[in-house]
Amino acid sequence: EAGVTQSPTHLIKTSAQQATLRCSPISGHTSVYWYQQALGLGLQFLLWYDEGEERNRGNFPPRFSGRQFPNYSSELNVNALELEDSALYLCASSRTRDREYNEQFFGPGTRLTVL
């Protein structure tokens, strides 16, 4: 079974540009989560999508947005990039929550560098 995949592996942008990151969940998983892992910091929850809808959002400004497509893949868009957006962006997927929790499986991440 293929794991969570993310593209691109690395992305270099300059301030004020926009970045688009992509994620494909494990087959059969309908929930997708996005996390930011900045250098020296823990994983920070960004967004949770399930069945095409945004279900929860972390403490990030509105310039961080995303969507989930009918095939459950997802995009994270970061507008008006700032230097401090440089981080590893991790995507995770899980089955639809039908019990107390569903284990999240992580992808390898996209390293975003803002110059």
Add this chain to the structure above:
Amino acid sequence: GQNIDQPTEMTATEGAIVQINCTYQTSGFNGLFWYQQHAGEAPTFLSYNVLDGLEEKGRFSSFLSRSKGYSYLLLKELQMKDSASYLCAVYKAAGNKLTFGGGTRVLVKP
């Protein structure tokens, strides 16, 4: 608010035991996860504790005390491949949200 603390770094010798502590103060708690993350790789699931007590899984064990807001991950018979970061995360069912601590980097020396 959410506050999850774990040591930044620990060093241990191959074959030894290391205990990584995690303390948390969170609004809402349904369980606690431990993940392992090797440098440059995705986090991988190690354990999930809901009830108080010790859960053993091979060389790794995880303990939870909900009343004390405390958990630990115990790594026994350390191997070089155990050198990685270990992430403690509190799960809150409302919002289906994982809140991570800063991670503990464990270095295993020969």
